[in-house]
Amino acid sequence: MGKAERPHSAHYGVRSLSASAAYPSPERRVAQAVDALRHGWPLRIGDGLTLLPIETAAERATQSAQMLVSAARAETLRLGNQRAAAGGHHPVFIRAAEALDVRAALPIADPALDTANPLKGPFKALDLPWLAEAEAAMELARIAGILPAFLVDPDPAGEPVSLEPTDLAAWSAPINLSVATRAHLPIAREEEADIIAFRSANDMREHVALVLGEQTSDRPPLVRLHSECLTGDIFGSLKCDCGPQLDAALAAMSAEAAAGGWGVLLYMRQEGRGIGLINKLRAYRLQDEGVDTLEANQRLGLPEEARDFPLAARMLDLLAVREVRLMTNNLEKVTALENAGVKVIERVPHQLPSNPHNTRYLATKRDRAGHLLT
Numbered sequence: 001m002g003k004a005e006r007p008h009s010a011h012y013g014v015r016s017l018s019a020s021a022a023y024p025s026p027e028r029r030v031a032q033a034v035d036a037l038r039h040g041w042p043l044r045i046g047d048g049l050t051l052l053p054i055e056t057a058a059e060r061a062t063q064s065a066q067m068l069v070s071a072a073r074a075e076t077l078r079l080g081n082q083r084a085a086a087g088g089h090h091p092v093f094i095r096a097a098e099a100l101d102v103r104a105a106l107p108i109a110d111p112a113l114d115t116a117n118p119l120k121g122p123f124k125a126l127d128l129p130w131l132a133e134a135e136a137a138m139e140l141a142r143i144a145g146i147l148p149a150f151l152v153d154p155d156p157a158g159e160p161v162s163l164e165p166t167d168l169a170a171w172s173a174p175i176n177l178s179v180a181t182r183a184h185l186p187i188a189r190e191e192e193a194d195i196i197a198f199r200s201a202n203d204m205r206e207h208v209a210l211v212l213g214e215q216t217s218d219r220p221p222l223v224r225l226h227s228e229c230l231t232g233d234i235f236g237s238l239k240c241d242c243g244p245q246l247d248a249a250l251a252a253m254s255a256e257a258a259a260g261g262w263g264v265l266l267y268m269r270q271e272g273r274g275i276g277l278i279n280k281l282r283a284y285r286l287q288d289e290g291v292d293t294l295e296a297n298q299r300l301g302l303p304e305e306a307r308d309f310p311l312a313a314r315m316l317d318l319l320a321v322r323e324v325r326l327m328t329n330n331l332e333k334v335t336a337l338e339n340a341g342v343k344v345i346e347r348v349p350h351q352l353p354s355n356p357h358n359t360r361y362l363a364t365k366r367d368r369a370g371h372l373l374t
């Protein structure tokens with residue numbers, strides 16, 4: 001028998017476990033907060049703000065006359081005149097004439113109900129005493145993939161998950177990402193390919209990179225940052241250009257590999273420019289009613305663009321890629337990578353033919369989002 005050594009209790013982390021239960025780390029508090037939002041449990045952010053997510057609220061009988069909504073949502077609720085006073089894009093704290101339960105409050109959260117459900121107004125915009133807390137709530141809703149609207153000081157309050165607004169920075173820091181595994185993955189476009197999977201303890205989304213051809217330090221790779229688009233990548237949706245862009249990027253990298261170079265495709269799980277699949281599909285529904293891709297996000301109270309490009313820089317760093325030839329029409333990606341320490345030695349245009357379903361989408365990207373498209 002080997003040497004039996006009975007570990008001291010500290011080896012099991014008993015002390016640190018109880019300490020972390022009493023004082024959870026910022027990352028743990030955010031993870032618990034995101035989980036709470038998906039379950040519809042309340043949050044307490046900072047010292048004074050207790051919030052219940054209207055969309056998912058587990059306790060349906062909970063009521064409040066006070067709510068927290070995004071600036072864009074407040075505008076749709078005709079609280080637009082108070083918007084400037086509330087600080088432009090800042091969330092808005094509103095009060096209804098009477099307490100509403102979560103069912104009655106849902107039309108405040110969900111723009112899909114704007115035409116069908118008359119709102120139980122009137123509402124009044126109040127001073128927002130906790131700006132950082134309110135902004136953290138909006139960001140947490142985006143991360144959780146739910147509608148960003150909350151009952152404030154709900155009754156009954158329930159047991160809240162507590163966090164500080166500053167906790168988010170530690171949770172999302174790119175340094176948390178590491179390589180989990182790597183394997184050979186011949187694909188239709190290129191048999192000489194590897195897949196590398198990345199993981200962060202905080203975020204359940206598993207990003208991957210494909211390396212096509214042989215990695216060499218002699219030649220900077222052709223690189224594409226592709227953001228997940230389930231509808232375009234898998235189902236061949238015609239509403240966007242993601243599917244053809246993905247395929248064309250792999251084809252170009254394969255040609256590069258055949259010419260002695262190599263390519264790196266980062267497949268980033270930032271669906272819907274970071275608002276998640278369900279909120280993207282909600283945006284599609286609003287687009288069916290006539291608004292464009294950017295307005296749809298705004299009406300949901302979500303950012304037009306919420307992707308984390310420093311995370312892409314971290315993935316490249318972990319792959320030891322310091323210089324890239326970047327395939328994109330979006331100059332924001334170039335700037336974001338450069339700011340995160342990746343040298344973009346060339347921007348390679350990546351425009352694909354349009355179709356009747358995505359012409360408006362592409363025109364909006366060109367005219368309103370500054371993409372270099374013809």
Ligand SMILES: Nc1nc2c(ncn2[C@@H]2O[C@H](COP(=O)(O)OP(=O)(O)OP(=O)(O)O)[C@@H](O)[C@H]2O)c(=O)[nH]1
Nearest residue numbers: 227228229240270271272273280283293328329330
């Ligand atoms: N919220 C939202 N996201 C969309 C919509 N259409 C496509 N997306 C997402 O947009 C992302 C792709 O971003 P795009 O803005 O098309 O292109 P880009 O990556 O910024 O720019 P390029 O590098 O030039 O292709 C994917 O995550 C898609 O899921 C939409 O109507 N609404």
Ligand SMILES: [Zn+2]
Nearest residue numbers: 229232240242
């Ligand atoms: Zn798409």
